[in-house]
Amino acid sequence: MSFEPTDRPRRLRTDGIRPLVQETSLDAQDLIAPVFVDETIEERLPISSMPGHERVPVDEAAARVAEIRETGVEAVIVFGVPDSKDAVGSEAYAEDGVVQRGIREISANTDAYIIGDVCLCEYTDHGHCGVIEPHAEDDPTLTVKNDETLELLAQTAVSQAEAGADMVAPSSMTDGMVGAIRAALDEAGFEHVPIMSYAAKYESSFYGPFRDAADGAPAFGDRRHYQMDPANSREALREVRADVQEGADVLMVKPALPYLDVVSEVRREVDQPVAAYNVSGEYAMLHAAADKGWLDLEATAYESLLSIKRAGADLILTYFAEDLADKL
Template sequence: MDFHDRPRRLRTDGVRPLVSETELSPTDLVAPVFVDATADERVAIESMPGHERVPPEACVDRVREITDTGVEAVIVFGIPESKDETGTRAWADDGVVQRAVRRIAAETDAYAITDACLCEYTSHGHCGILEAGAESDPRLTVDNDATLERLERVAVSHAEAGADMIAPSGMMDGMVGAIRDALDGAGYENLPIMSYAAKYESAFYGPFRDAADGAPAFGDRRHYQMDPANAREARREVALDVEEGADVLMIKPALPYLDVVADVRRSFERPVAAYNVSGEYAMLHAAADRGWLSLEAVARESLLSIKRAGADLIITYFAEDVADAL
């Protein structure tokens, strides 16, 4: 048979890298760092092999381990020494994230992003101030508007500590606008916001909630995180954050929502981020431990798929390992 068009011609070793459509680089990746104010030494996270909680005194060493692989950015999550109903340690001047970011900013060249939310700091584990009676009535959860003022405090405290970017993750309506106004009012008008713009109420978050000690004490987060069934709603959520001043738009999780990543990439002129979450990481590790998959190969392929869908940057627990391989 006579074929004039043979795609296989461009799949040989010499030409294959020349025509590769998607390139993955260590500078595309952001590595999460868990800083634990209750720890005196590094504590392994059992459900996330290869990751640890580190005490504030060890955060600089941890960040340097990451940047030595070529990854230039980290996102910092904190586990506080104490919690209360309103999460007051989240904006404390001597809070765990604030202490860690001061060290990271002073002693490393890493680009430090901070997660701005209350779930790790509230005794009930929800992402804001509870509505009256919420613990006894599952129809009630977080008081959206009362929470915004707390998120403003958190963001400004992170900026004062030296954060390079603020990433609000609570999915509160109006959170980007409130934080933008607060940062501008405090003199941080040039500090960017990466909004968790389309964050789904996902079953893939389990290992992270162990790592950050942020699981809800009752109920769930379906009243403020997005329904996994909805794609058009994501475009609405993202559009609102763009109007309020978001500089980077994040979709979370990544792999089950590549359609959303691609749609946001097509629809909005902003950098797009995707969070390759803890459950995505853990399931590949579990399969590799059973000998079913090659961990290095599926990790890289997963990140390539996220990049191919349109993500400009990827938050991932594979950051160090994949950067080393690259």
């Protein structure tokens, strides 16, 4: 055979040059680690569907975050499990709510960058992300009352900022949530607190383990009337544009791996930083396959997060944060 290739990309794949021409890099400072603070427990409680993760009591929140910081991860997002729930999720915006107490504990004892998750689903007795009509469990067309929910989300964000949150992250997919929260933060004197909006959050089947971890599954119905249809990508850009106009500082896509095309499109659309949530189901399925011996957990986790960065995410919220950061 006399043919010789005219282009030889393999020249740049040897060990000496390979790192120098690498197009995408992953660093511990790109990662955000989730923390679950639970005021119903007195000692740490492993989360069975999310190996390696646990709920922690409020008085251990700072110690948990200190463990995360030791790996090189600097940012955490705080989720709460309250000891009581009601129809309007009042514990979400209570001064002494579980997330507010956890944030104070973390802020007073660590140098972590603290993000507060702003949503009501973990605090409502019906498990939906806002105010619903009485007896809505009998209504197959359940719809969360959008505008009535905005005030509660704004109160939640302000209460977290007062507790010491460095950033707030509304995740309820309520129309106008960024604008309402921005106005409330500014009015309360927190103009410096940025908003990371879950701008394109899909009604996904990949959330199961998180709902177990945060006790946030709907008691009835589903969330298809306020979370996005997985079939839609143009709609994501509409959501993102609206959030940018309302003052969002960072735009989140959730989930990450099944929606890398959306991450890429959002990256091209906006100048703001783009975040992606490598969700609980993505984490759990890799663990399950690794337990079967079908793949190498660390290698596939790294490749997964690298693909999210390559698609255009600047920040990645991931349950792999500690394990990978310690090795990066």
